Amino acid sequence: MGFAVVCNGRLKDERRAMIFEQVVTGGCLSYLVGCPRTLAGAIIDPENSQIDRYKALAGSHGLNIRYLIDTHTHADHFSASKQLAPMFAATIVMHQSSPAPHASLRLDDDDMLIVGDLRMRALHTPGHTRDSMCLVVEDRVFTGDTLLIGGTGRTDLPTGDPDQLYESLFDKLLALDQTLLVYPAHDYKGRSHSSLAVEIAENPRLQKRDRADFTRMMRELNLTAPMHLTEALRTNMTGGQTVSQMLAEAAAEVPFIGLSELNDRLVSRPNDLLVLDVREESAFRAGHIRGARHLPRGQLELRVNEEIPDPTLRIVVYCEFGKISTLAAATLRRLGYMRATAVDGGMKAWREGGFPIEA
Numbered sequence: 146m147g148f149a150v151v152c153n154g155r156l157k158d159e160r161r162a163m164i165f166e167q168v169v170t171g172g173c174l175s176y177l178v179g180c181p182r183t184l185a186g187a188i189i190d191p192e193n194s195q196i197d198r199y200k201a202l203a204g205s206h207g208l209n210i211r212y213l214i215d216t217h218t219h220a221d222h223f224s225a226s227k228q229l230a231p232m233f234a235a236t237i238v239m240h241q242s243s244p245a246p247h248a249s250l251r252l253d254d255d256d257m258l259i260v261g262d263l264r265m266r267a268l269h270t271p272g273h274t275r276d277s278m279c280l281v282v283e284d285r286v287f288t289g290d291t292l293l294i295g296g297t298g299r300t301d302l303p304t305g306d307p308d309q310l311y312e313s314l315f316d317k318l319l320a321l322d323q324t325l326l327v328y329p330a331h332d333y334k335g336r337s338h339s340s341l342a343v344e345i346a347e348n349p350r351l352q353k354r355d356r357a358d359f360t361r362m363m364r365e366l367n368l369t370a371p372m373h374l375t376e377a378l379r380t381n382m383t384g385g386q387t388v389s390q391m392l393a394e395a396a397a398e399v400p401f402i403g404l405s406e407l408n409d410r411l412v413s414r415p416n417d418l419l420v421l422d423v424r425e426e427s428a429f430r431a432g433h434i435r436g437a438r439h440l441p442r443g444q445l446e447l448r449v450n451e452e453i454p455d456p457t458l459r460i461v462v463y464c465e466f467g468k469i470s471t472l473a474a475a476t477l478r479r480l481g482y483m484r485a486t487a488v489d490g491g492m493k494a495w496r497e498g499g500f501p502i503e504a
């Protein structure tokens with residue numbers, strides 16, 4: 146994840162011009178579409194690490210993003226819809242059966258969104274998940290994880306169902322105009338799109354046209370679980386934060402101090418600082434930064450009033466890896482310790498850097 150490429154740009158076809166961008170994040174594909182006349186736009190399956198890119202792309206086309214659409218509850222990446230919604234003043238769209246409480250517009254089969262002159266028709270295509278949708282716009286269909294290039298979405302994750310996928314594909318999606326271009330939510334081989342005709346002819350999974358053969362094949366795939374499965378489902382289903390989002394928010398609230406600068410200060414002016422070790426007792430006993438005071442993160446709020454009565458102290462917080470200390474420093478700042486700072490790195494980096502340790 147994290148590496149991004151943007152392709153296409155302004156698309157013209159014989160039917161109608163449409164503003165179109167495909168944003169690639171590892172194997173995840175997301176899309177920005179817009180009406181060139183009215184400059185109304187929508188983003189399909191926005192991904193968490195591309196928030197600045199979507200804003201920049203919408204700005205470069207002069208688009209007003211009205212809809213943020215998730216084709217389904219993703220199990221393998223983090224949706225950015227909830228974070229983007231207030232930035233664009235846009236509506237979050239999902240299928241009627243989506244568990245996400247932040248989806249404010251819920252579509253049924255054949256419901257249509259109007260995006261300027263564009264008409265975006267939703268097809269309910271359960272199978273990969275119960276809440277999967279495909280979106281037909283102009284000359285293309287955004288297939289989510291229902292149909293991939295040379296593959297289909299898996300059916301072994303929560304709410305997946307091979308029988309439903311069979312019906313969604315063979316009775317619904319493949320019955321559409323075969324000239325429609327296929328833009329999926331994933332491709333792991335760097336391909337940007339396909340067409341229904343090509344998929345019907347060449348996609349190995351679509352060659353199993355008998356229901357029993359198809360469902361048996363899907364049940365026997367035996368795939369490994371995607372990375373971040375539980376965290377992605379938890380956050381996408383509930384609108385809650387990922388751990389890294391929470392850490393990034395805390396990091397934005399506190400300043401940091403480098404290991405050498407801290408070491409220099411402890412040598413030259415040790416009384417100017419209160420160094421606070423927020424690890425567990427056993428870790429503290431095994432070795433800590435010279436002069437550090439021990440107050441484990443789990444007891445911080447409980448004991449801070451007695452332990453640190455002076456809110457004007459410069460407090461430098463550290464932990465083992467530099468993450469929990471960031472949360473602890475942010476908590477201290479919220480409590481009014483306005484000079485709380487986190488160490489950039491943790492005890493592990495301190496040890497590896499050869500800095501002095503007190504046991």
Ligand SMILES: [Fe+2]
Nearest residue numbers: 218219220290
């Ligand atoms: Fe998916």
